[in-house]
Amino acid sequence: MNLPVTIIGGYLGAGKTTLVNYLLRNAGGLRLAVLVNEFGTLPIDEHLIEARDGRMVSVVGGCVCCAYGDDMAAAMMDLRRLAPRPDHVVIEASGVALPASVAGTVSLLQGFSVDGIVVLVDAETVQGNAAHKYMGDTVTRQLAQADLVVLNKTDLVADPAAVTGFVQGHTSAPIVPATGGEVPSAVLLRAFPNPTLTGPAHVVSVYRTLSIPADTPMDPRATAAVLASADLGILRAKGFVQDAAGRCHAIQCVARRASVMPAAPDASLGLVAIGLGDTFDAPKIRAALAMACVARV
Amino acid sequence: MTITIYSARKVITMNPVRPNVTHVAVRDGIILGAGSPEELAGFGDYTLDDRFDDKVLMPGFVEGHAHTMEGSLWSHTYCGWFARTDPNGRVWPGVKTIDGVLERLRQAGAQLTDPEAPLPGWHFDPIYMGNTKVTRRQLDRVSVARPIGVMHASGHIMNFNSRALALAGLLKPGISHPGIPLGTDGLPTGELRGPDAYLPVAPYTGFSRDALAVDESGLCAFGKLCVRTGTTTVTDLAARLTDDAVPMMLRVTGAATYPARVVPLRFSLGVTPEQLIAHVEELAGKSTDRLRMGKIKVIADGSIQGFSARLRPPGYYNGAENGLWYITPDHMAEIYERALAKGIHVHTHTNGDQATDLALDTMETALRKHPGYDHRFTLQHCQLADAAQFRRMAKLGMCVNLFANHHFYWGDEHFRLTVGPERAERMNACRTALDTGVPMAIHSDAPVTPLGPLFTAWCAVNRITASGRTQGTYEKITVAEALYAITLGAAYTLHLDAEIGSIEAGKKADFAVLEEDPREVAPELIKDVGVWGTVQGGRIFAAADL
Known part of the structure; x- marks a missing residue:
């Protein structure tokens, strides 16, 4: 059985790291393996970390996290050797990565299959970023490649409907509103054992x-x-x-x-x-x- | 300390105070002076070495953008369209047909005792064969038992046989990837487009996982290519400089017989800007005369012929979607700012003109925060820059290293397909760079094109494409300007012009030993000027003795 892989894309500041940390805190018993790339740092909340071994960090609940630098395929091969085997892999793509390209690479690696592409956008900045002189088309291409769009920081905008309308103009994917990167793991990840959503009430309600x-x-x-x-x-x-x-x-x-x-x-x-x-x-x-x-x- | 005075038919010093002399005195790897024997005798007792009496000495050439991994590639089978000389001096004829490529691979396979050993080929160039597609079935005719992978000259495509695809788990139906065309049988045809597609397979066919890494024998071999081309200082423009690699590079370049000074730049990806700066500071402290570390390489975008360079409007001539960013503006800004604050030298790959714009904007902002005196940040390739961008580079104190060789090898493609006639004529605008006052070097990007500064000079002087057209006459430079670019010009972009790049008192005794004066042959023949070998740090290296 191939390991399912979710690619989390989105431009800088969209809240990818916050969302990944939320998933780690609310994995609901799933063993997640998280690969992060942005700037090569490992932006995992300190209190979640149990042990460090080189690039690999053990996180509460049997999860692991690894900064993959510039060789994602090599990091994925390392994951394949992990015991116990993770249940789901989450790749946090770099801010300029086109998530479909990351998914394409994953689809060629033995032992993995793409579960889905989740693209985060910051409700406050997405319109400005989409008009950015250099990065605008990267932002809109990321949106177009999403299976699910998480519209983050909706609490910070006056008119969430207007932002949603703007994002809809760039993607055919469903748009999930969120604050603080809080999206139930059952929505983003493959395995959910029963129809009861886990997580804080304000998130799952x-x-x-x-x-x-x-x-x-x-x-x-x-x-x-x-x-x-x-x-x-x-x-x-x-x-x-x-x-x-x-x-x-x-x-x-x-x-x-x-x-x-x-x-x-x-x-x-x-x-x-x-x-x-x-x-x-x-x-x-x-x-x-x-x-x-x-x-x- | 012994003084040796070399006599030569001519010594071209590149020092305008005394541009042409006949003798140069050397002690302990350092030039005491260039002049007449009477003048040089004043330094004291000397030995006269007249072995270069029929040769022309120039300052050793400086290649400002190459990758030493070319040395490692020569352990693979050369499949290129153009003839190319290997480190041992063997000239491999260009292969002109697909059958020729298959035959060359078959011959290489016949040399291997293990019937299942991988067979890697490189520099295959079907652009010149009417863009014929090669299938895994054709490579299967070479062998079905061994995995075979052939890298294209562009570096953007690889062909594999069935065995290689099977080992990587890709010989199966149902693959859905934009870089992997499928045959009528639903299986991959064997042509894998883009590193995303081919990297999972390439290591099964004998290619290194780290495409930038040079191994010990490769670094040794690259030194021989330097001698054959008159090169005495060469960059390794994007190296990871891992804890394993650095001691090896120090050992190899430290050998008494290693003939070149290597300047490896630390590739910025994979670490935080903070870690990057700390790493290059540590590396700078480990530098030796022949291994100069402590500089950074940033990559902003992809390549024009791969349609992954970032172009401003009007974009690609054939309507292809704009290319890819390999770094965010914030990341580039943080590297520039931290480097300027510490006086660390950064070179940035920008192929498309939009990538060049980003680097210029980022530099302007970073300089306001950290005014850097004499920073010499250099834009590498910078192939599509226009006059306005060169004017900004000059104002910002930036240097440029233009990809003159590219014009010959891919100029026709750029004219016809990628950027169209107008922008193809301004690509690698050496004339404009010099006229706007931007310090300029020109380069080969070996192994993308062959190392050979005289060939690179020929490209910039003549701007002839592979089909024989002169493309962009206005952007030609003179022979004198081109010779400056491959010596002092390149040395300046590396902050090494005080040590190398000209033959004058106090500088390193680095010479290119030539058979003729490149200023006196017809400009269209500079590339054919023979190279006897080099003198590097006072040590003599004859190409014939390698």
Whole structure:
């Protein structure tokens, strides 16, 4: 099974480091491996650090963090040798990196697969940055490459709707508002064991989850396509379904990006979807998924 | 202490006070004086060495932008379009067809005893073969057992055989990557475009993981290339200078027979600006005469022929999307400011004119905070700079090192494809640089193009492209200006002009030993002036004896 990799992109000051620290504090039992690049520093909160070994730092909860300098592939190879194996890799891309290029590199590394691209923007500065003489097109290209956009620091702007509208003009990805980089790990990371979101109430309260049983056989590709369709308000969905022939499949969706992989025969069938309260349409999701059910052969 | 007086057919000193003499006196690696035997006899007892009686001595050439890893590349198979001389003096004929490339790889493979040993090739240049695509199937005809990887001359593309792709886990369907074209069978064709795509595979085919790193034998080999080209000081323009590499470089360059002074610049990526400054300060303290550390290299953007350079409007001629930034403005600013505050020398790679703008803006702001006297921050390549940018460089006290060789090798491509006729004619604007008062060097960027300062001078003087066209007549410089650029000009950009770059009292006894006076041959023949060898720090190196 390939290790899932989430790429966190976004220009300087967007809050990537804050978000990574939030994920480490609220990993919910997941062993995260975090690779950071910006300026080559390791900007992890001191109180999270348990031990240091060269470039690798052990963080509370079995997580590790590593500054990869200018050779990401080599750092990834080091991660592959870790025991115990991490559950999920988070790469904090540099401020000028195009996250799709990072994802392209990850897709070529044995043992890893891209889970999704999350691009952070600072609600206060995104309009100015997008108009920057040198960096403007880098900022807008980053947005266009996102599976999910986290609009951070929304508490600092007078008119969040206007900023959201501006960002929407540069991306087709769903936009998740956040303050202080606080986004539930279940939205950003692959593994979430149950539909209960963990994290501080003010963070999780804006999200809705839906559990969908999958006792009847389903077409896995059709199911994934439904979960990834734009009109249902789903930010992330995952689960296991059984096809008409009785084979199990794992489904993973990060907004519009969907993947279907073979799964163990004893996988616990069922799907979970997460979305934002104001756009998440549970009845519509149920109805759409019913269309993906197939007859048992 | 013994004094040796060398007599020569001619000594071109590059010292305007006495530009042409016949004798130069040397003691302990230092020039006592250049003049007549009667004048030099005043220093005391001497030995007259007349071995250069039929030669022309010039100051040893200074290559201000090269990478010593070319020495390591020569352990791979040369697949280039143009003939090229290896460190041992063997001239490898250019390969003119795909079948020729395959045959050369086959011959190289036949020399290897292990049938599964990797087979790396370099400098393949299908641009000159009608941009023919090479597939893994064709390379499979060389071998299916050994992994084969062939790097293109541009450095932006590699071709692999099936074995190499399989070892890297890429011989599978379902790959979705913009740099990896797929064949009708759904598998990669074997052409991998861009470092993102080829770096995961290249190490399986014998290429070093760290593309900038030179190994011990490579550094030794590079020294031989210096002797063959009359070069006595050479930069290694982007080195990581790791704790393993530095002792090796000190040992190799410290050997009594090592013929060149190497100036490696610490590549800025991978560490914080604070760590970077601390590292180069530490390295500066370990420097020796023949290994000069303590300078920094910053890379702002990519390359023009790879469409990764950052261009101002109107952008790429063929409509390609603008290129890539390799550093944020804040990061560049912090490096510049910290370096200026400490008097540390920074060179910055800017290929596109927008990258040059960023470096100029950053420099202007940094200088307001930390006025640096005689900082000589240098823009490297700086290929697309226009007159207004050169005027700013002059005002900011910056130097430039232009990529004259590029004009010959890729000028036609730039004219036709990347930037179009008008900007192709102003690329590497040596005339404008000098006229606006910017201290200027010219370079090869070896291994991108071959090391050879006389060839580089020829490029800047004639501005001839590979197809034989003269491109940008206005930007030509004179032979005298070009010879200055490859000696004192380059030395100035390295803060070494007080020590090297001319033959005059008190400077290092570094000479290029030539068969003819490059000022007296036709300008279109400067590149063909024979190089006998060098004198470096008073030590004599004959190319024929290497």
